[in-house]
Amino acid sequence: MIGVTVPSFGVEREYVDRARLTESEEALVLKMARNRGIEEVAKIRTYNMFPTPFRGIAVHGPDQIEGREVSHRVLSVSYRKWLEPGAKPGKDDLLMGDFWAGRAKVVKKTILRHGKDEFRIATPRGISVEVCESVLAHLLDGRYRLGPAVEEKMMDGVDWLKPLHFGKWKDLISAGYGHKNKGSGFFDLQIKVVGKELTIEQVFQAIP
Secondary structure (H helix, E strand, O other), X not given: OEEEEEEEOOEEEEEEOOOOOOHHHHHHHHHHHHHOOOOOOOEEEEEEOOOOOOEEEEEEOOOEEEOOEEXXXXXXXXXXXXXXXXXXXXXXXXXXXOEEEOOXXXXXXXXXXXXXXXXXXXXXXXXXXXXXXHHHHXXXXXXXXXXXXXXXXXXXXXXXXXXXXXXXXXXXXXXXEEEOOOOOXXXXXXXXXXXXXXXXXXXXXXXX
16 A cells, blocks of 8 residues: 655655655665755655565656656665675666665656546657547546457446556557556557547457
8 A cells, every 4th residue: 555645845746655764764865865966855655666575665756847848857765684695786877774775756747628527647759649548538527438359347446537648559559548446567568540530459358
């Protein structure tokens, strides 16, 4: 399970049950983030590295929004106690106690709109924002058909309010969606669009 705490000092905390930082550990992680160029922290989260028993930490900077593009910096932090025995930092990693981290990376997302709602997805690949929004609208409104290879029961787990990514390969559109139950993986829908008809031809589920 994932617990989201009330923001303190403007920092949101999202910790999984098996990976909760103490105040002193958190202070050290925040210090590392500042050293790596994230002066203002918006969120600290921990996550499971399924299918292994290991866990990780991510520190997120505030969003920078320009038109449809949203970007922010993320620092991945390793904690010796949460990794495999013998795990050690890389040559250029910043080391503080049992924690280490490389360089912060920039993560970019794209804003999709449906009515008054906004959704943030990974940068679309091979497909325009307009087409993404059209497919998004069809799926949210239930205006689609299921192909013969898709079991209707499987669709019950798809959280239509959690689009993850859209892309295109040949004549199929790939749409990623989260599972209704946190920690239960995600779905990849293979969609064919002919005119105004949208058919979900295949559904793959990634289970942790």
